[in-house]
Amino acid sequence: MKQLIFLGAPGSGKGTQAKVLVEKKNYNHVSTGDLLRGEIKKGTELGQKVDNVLKSGDLVKDELVLELLKANCDLSTGAYIFDGFPRNIEQSKLLEDHILGDFDYSAVYFNMPTETLVERLTARRTCKDCNAVYNIKFLPPKQDGICDKCGGNNLFQRDDDKEEVIRKRMEVYGNTIGPVLEHYKSGGRLVEIDASLPMKEVTEELLGYLG
Ligand code: AMP
DSSP, rough: OOOOEEEOOTSHHHHHHHHHHHHHHHOEEEHHHHHHHHHHTTOHHHHHHHHHHHHOOOOOOOHHHHHHHHHTTTTGGGGGEEESSOSHHHHHHHHIIIIIITEEEEEEEEEEEEEHHEEEEEEEEETTTOEEEETTTTBBOOTTTTTTTOOOOEEEOOOGHHHHHHHHHHHHHHHHHHHHHHHHHHHOOOEEEESSOOOOHHHHHHHHHOO
C-alpha cells in the first residue's frame, strides 16, 4: 500500500475519511493537529510552547512539528495517512527527506469551497475523552451531547473552531497550500476529490481510487 498525504483546508473531512480508511483498509493515521493537542492536554514542555499558537490559528514551527511527527510514525510497520502535514512547501520537503524516503506515496486533495468549510467547522464538536469528531448539522451523535464511541458526555467545541479563529486558519491555509498542491501535481502524485459531496460518497471515491 502507498503512503497517503491528505491535503485540504481545516474542516474538509480529512480526519473523518482517514478514520474510515483505518477501519476498512488497515492504514495507520497520524494527525499533527491531534498530536499537538495531545501535548497541550498532557502539559508537556512542547505543549506549553505551542498552546497559544494553536489558539491563534497560526502554524507551529516546522521543526517542532516534524520532530513530533517523526516520534509518532514508523513506516516500516505499514502504510500511513499523514493528516495535517505538510502545511507548506518546506514541510513537503521535510516529509520527503526525513520520513518518506524511498516509500511510494500519493497526495489526496480534499477540495471544498471556503463558505462550506466555515459552515462545517463552526458545527464541529470533538469528544474530549476519545477525540471522536461530530458535526451537529451533518453528522450528529445518536444521542444529543453523548459520544457514540465512548459514551462520555464531553463533546466540546475546540477553541480554534470558533468563527474568528476559523477565518484566520483559512487565511493561513490559503496563503501556504498553493505551492504544496503544485509540487505534488507536477510530480504526478496528486489525486483530487470533491470533498463537498456527502461523507459516504467521498469514501466511495477514495476507495475507488485505492482499489
Ligand atoms: P488541525 O487539527 O490539523 O486543523 O491543526 C490544528 C492546529 O495545529 C493548526 O491550526 C496549527 O496551529 C497546528 N498544526 C497542525 N499541524 C501543523 C503543521 N503541520 N504545521 C504547523 N502547525 C500545525
